[in-house]
Amino acid sequence: MKLYINYDGIVACRVILQETLERLNIKYQLLDLGEIEISDDVTEETFAELQATLDRYSIHIVNNQKSQLIQKIKDTIVEMVYEKDKMPNTTISHYLSEKLNFSYGHLANIFSENTFTSIENFIIIQKVERAKKLIIEEELTLTEISYKLNYSSVAYLSSQFKKVTGLTPSTFKRIVDKRRRLTNN
Amino acid sequence: MLTNDKPLRILLADDDEDDRTFFSEAIAELKMTNQLTLFNDGKDLMEYLNDPESDLPHILFLDLNMPYKNGLDCLKEIRANPRFKNVSVAIYSTSSSEKDIEDTFIEGANIYIKKPNNFSELKRVIKEVVHMNWQFHTSGLNKETFFFSI
Numbered sequence: 001m002k003l004y005i006n007y008d009g010i011v012a013c014r015v016i017l018q019e020t021l022e023r024l025n026i027k028y029q030l031l032d033l034g035e036i037e038i039s040d041d042v043t044e045e046t047f048a049e050l051q052a053t054l055d056r057y058s059i060h061i062v063n064n065q066k067s068q069l070i071q072k073i074k075d076t077i078v079e080m081v082y083e084k085d086k087m088p089n090t091t092i093s094h095y096l097s098e099k100l101n102f103s104y105g106h107l108a109n110i111f112s113e114n115t116f117t118s119i120e121n122f123i124i125i126q127k128v129e130r131a132k133k134l135i136i137e138e139e140l141t142l143t144e145i146s147y148k149l150n151y152s153s154v155a156y157l158s159s160q161f162k163k164v165t166g167l168t169p170s171t172f173k174r175i176v177d178k179r180r181r182l183t184n185n
Numbered sequence: 186m187l188t189n190d191k192p193l194r195i196l197l198a199d200d201d202e203d204d205r206t207f208f209s210e211a212i213a214e215l216k217m218t219n220q221l222t223l224f225n226d227g228k229d230l231m232e233y234l235n236d237p238e239s240d241l242p243h244i245l246f247l248d249l250n251m252p253y254k255n256g257l258d259c260l261k262e263i264r265a266n267p268r269f270k271n272v273s274v275a276i277y278s279t280s281s282s283e284k285d286i287e288d289t290f291i292e293g294a295n296i297y298i299k300k301p302n303n304f305s306e307l308k309r310v311i312k313e314v315v316h317m318n319w320q321f322h323t324s325g326l327n328k329e330t331f332f333f334s335i
Contacts, residue, residue, distance in 0.1 A: 001331075006237055008268075015299045031325045074324060115323070116217065116316045125320055132330045168295070168335030176330060182291060 003090055013059065022054050066110060073119065081126045087150045090121055092123060128164040131157065135173055142169060192220040193315070194240060198230040198259065199223075199248040200268065204329050207304060208246070211311045213220065217319070227254030231262060234269065241272055244318050246298075249278045249289075257292065264293030289330050295321075297334040310335055 014030060021028045024046050027039035042050075051061055076099050080087060088095065093104035096119070100107060112118045117125075127149050134145045144159040161169050200203050205223050212221050222242070224230040230247075231254060233239050245263075249256040256276060260315060265267045275291045275296035286297045296314055301307045312333060321331050 008237060011239075019191065023282075035323075035325065116319050122324075123318070125317075125324075125326070129326055129330075132327075136330070165332050167234055167332060171287065175332060178287075178291045179293070 004157055013057075014060065016054075016057050020050065024050055024053075026050065054170055066114065067098070069102075069107075070111060070114055073107055076100065077123055077126055078120070079127070081123070081149070086148050087127075089150065092119070094146050124160055125164055131161060131169070133174065135169055189251075192218045193229065193244070193319070194242040195219055195221045195246070195315075196242040197221065197223050197246040197248075197277075198225075198227055198251065199246070199254070200226050200251045201248070204248070204300070207307055208311070211304070211308045214308055215312060215315060217315065219273055219315075226251045227256060227259040231259055232255075234263070241269065241270075242324055244273045244275060244277045244296075244315065246277045247294075249276060249280070249285075258291070260289065260292050260294055271322075271328070273321065273328070275314055275318075292332075294330045295328065295333065297332075299335070329332055 005110075015065070017028075017030060017036065021036075021038070026046065030036040031037060054061065073096065076096060077092075078108055080092075080095060088146040093108075096107055097104045100137050115122070131145055131149060134140050134148070140148070142154045142157065146152075146154050149157065151160070158169055161167070161172070165172060167175070186316075195204065199208065199210050200201075205225075207222070207277060209221060212219060222233075234241070247256040247259055256278075260276070263272065272309065273295045274293065275298055276294045276307055277298050277300060278285065278289075279300050281299040289297055296318070298310060298314060301310055314333065317333050320326060321328055
């Protein structure tokens, strides 16, 4: 008997990942396009088993030092931008080199060679991302948001927002609202 | 994580042959490894996308005025299908009216490009769009609020 099958490789891959991680009792979150967030308390033994299982499906964990360092830079920036009450006032270069134990020049080079953006620009994008969330939540005014994200004024926040999105914060909000109404109908 | 050795998959649907040529030349100058597929109209594009064997693109550039099926209809179909939720849609249009821009974002576009009228500007715009889109694909940013008008 000959069967004809039709499959979606992306879905299949997600299911393999989910089943494997669940079987190994690893806490995880599947992010987009080949990124998984797993909890830090995974033992070396479990990690090796995860690697071995995934290898059978030709799924490989990207594991080189350069990409790990880039990930750490991104994580450190995100952590800083999402600081609960207010972003720290220290300069970014100082903050990053202190946290990661490399000179800022080294970090900046490695980052821009591999991510198609600079650390400075990545921080701007992340700050605007947080501003978007805060605008949608509607709990804070633009003045409060600009204070929280260390902008010297609302005008400066708006101009960076416009640089990254091409929209003003109020146009952005209007689009999100209308889009939600459209998808809810 | 997407790495440099995995090509960025780009699609363009545009009925104007000159526009397709200029676009291909601008893409060829990107430093990022990429794989570009061209379509002459919205109908061909949707047939390709709806084929389960097709590789989905990271980013789709969509001209608004096309025969058989226009860009806005393609956009609506794409956003009605959860299979395409990771595909960024960049509207490529000659209009720069605020209303057209807002309407396409409301319908689910991520990027709105006013077609530049010279080649060096086109190269700059494409590069900026592709790099911004790359951040959304590689840094876990929220695609539902990804809007970029240029």
